[in-house]
Amino acid sequence: MENVDAMWEVGLFLNDLSMHDSSRDMVLAGEQQSAELKMALEQESEKGKRLEESLRRLDEEVRRTDELLYRMIPKAVAKRLRSGAQAVDTCETFPNITLLLSDVVGFTNICSGLPPLGVVDLLNRLYSCFDGLTEKHKVYKVETIGDAYMIASGCPVRTKFHAPFIAEMALDMVSSVQEVKDNSKDPPESLRIRVGLHTGSAVAGVVGVKMPRYCLFGNTVSTAEVMEATSSPQRIQVSQSTYDKLSEYGVYDLTEKGMVQCKDGATIQTYWLNGRPEVADCPKTAKLFAQLNKERELLADSNSTSNQSQTGEGWESVNASRGSSARTLASKRNSLNASARNSMGRMSIVLDGKFLNKRKSLAKLAEKTRGAV
Known part of the structure; x- marks a missing residue:
């Protein structure tokens, strides 16, 4: 029996277990361990949500900082200074x-x-x-x-x-x-x-x-x-x-x-x-405006990609220069999730090994009880 719910399904109560061995203690210990695991999982999930929110706020602050920086220094020049x-x-x-x-x-x-x-x-x-x-x-x-x-x-x-x-x-x-x-x-x-x-x-x-x-x-x-x-x-x-x-x-x-x-x-x-002359009144003006608009599009693309993949480095490498705080938070989040999974796995293995023998004996006891009834 893994917990009290399993005993209830087969019609057993704690009073039905022997007082002279550790059956009751093992069942109660399993119930307590299950509650602790559930609480730990909820805590880890809550920490993960808080970290996600911190990362979101950090990205927003970095975006605002970049906007202020680019008002003083061109993007291409700012990238060189960051490198x-x-x-x-x-x-x-x-x-x-x-x-x-x-x-x-x-x-x-x-x-x-x-x-x-x-x-x-x-x-x-x-x-x-x-x-x-x-x-x-x-x-x-x-x-x-x-x-x-x-x-x-x-x-x-x-x-x-x-x-x-x-x-x-x-x-x-x-x-x-x-x-x-x-x-x-x-x-x-x-x-x-x-x-x-x-x-x-x-x-x-x-x-x-x-x-x-x-x-x-x-x-x-x-x-x-x-x-x-x-x-x-x-x-x-x-x-x-x-x-x-x-x-x-x-x-x-x-x-x-x-x-x-x-x-x-x-x-x-x-x-x-x-x-x-206006564009509609002069073919030369229309031709010039077409060239200027095309050049403006190229300039806009140049500015938007100067901090991304224009040099083949990729967005990740550019973001890496924003500071170690984002990397630290991401690392903590990943290690936290991995730690939670590993700890739950280890606790599950311990519980399985610890209760393996008792499960067999409790199952036999349940069968005898149903037969007697």
Whole structure:
């Protein structure tokens, strides 16, 4: 008899067992062992559920951490840093990129008419609008300093369409900024921005330890700053190099502005970017847009696979760099389940061997009892 239930099925009670041997003790011991095994199994199952929940929360926190990291550092660069590369090793030279710098016209006067929280709210609405456009056009937001907004195309992911990408971004910025209102005026007025574009080479890499940032360096950055500073409200000023790139596509309306002196003393010819024909009205524009959309899809695929299997390492190897905590929890969960299975197996073997002889004697006793009845 394994337990009291088995005795009940054959019509036996504990009082029917002999008091002069260990039959009663063995049956009660088996019942107790069964209850302990059931309790242990329930405890192991509960621990497994808690570990699963901990792993789920950990994955969610890792995802949030990744999102914050990728706002400061490009995915491809962050992956190299995770693999053990030094910050200086991430520096690269990009021979062809196009930069955009924008600035809010009269921002100092606007701030004087708003409380500090009002200024924060204004910039948040402005940058939220621009951030959505960067995602749409697949350009990289380098940094924001006060009301200045800096965008790059051609780095950290190289593309031959860097100039039209930035041109489309600039046109959308000038158009969409009119939806952002300055509430310090009565009635509220739309913000106005100055925009400058320049094409050239630059060095890009991660700098800093406590607050690492992906920064651009070189004369291209300085020239782009001059293009923005000497631009006009709601106008887009482009340098000669950007003009040459955009002219290759034959769709952009570019008019000559004049000569502008750069920070190094040199003077360059500049132009106004006024717009372009609509896709439905111009076959060249439609062709260019088809090329840009295809390139954006390639850039999106490049970003999404940079942390997965693009280098053949697989998702598991990338996740391994997220930290030892996830691996530790998974290891504990597996060892816990294995330990539970092994312990139950060992206890079952002990009980089977311990009660084997008693089962036979109890079965004979049950048969005699039924015969007597």
